[in-house]
Amino acid sequence: MALQRCEFCTAHPIQEVAVSRWVRDPDDCERLTLWFCAKHLQRVKKAGQKGFAHRGLFYKVGFW
Numbered sequence: 685m686a687l688q689r690c691e692f693c694t695a696h697p698i699q700e701v702a703v704s705r706w707v708r709d710p711d712d713c714e715r716l717t718l719w720f721c722a723k724h725l726q727r728v729k730k731a732g733q734k735g736f737a738h739r740g741l742f743y744k745v746g747f748w
């Protein structure tokens with residue numbers, strides 16, 4: 685676990701989170717679990733249903 689990093693930066697992650705990830709259509713998403721640091725976990729949560737955009741992909745917390 686020591687080598688684990690946040691999905692979006694080099695910070696140490698605080699939590700593994702179930703997320704949905706998509707490119708264009710939120711209904712056509714991939715479900716996976718990713719590690720996030722405190723800052724990015726907050727940002728993804730805040731983005732809510734519209735998703736947090738990062739390098740052409742969108743992320744939201746949860747599989748629904």
Ligand SMILES: [Zn+2]
Nearest residue numbers: 690693721724
């Ligand atoms: Zn981060």
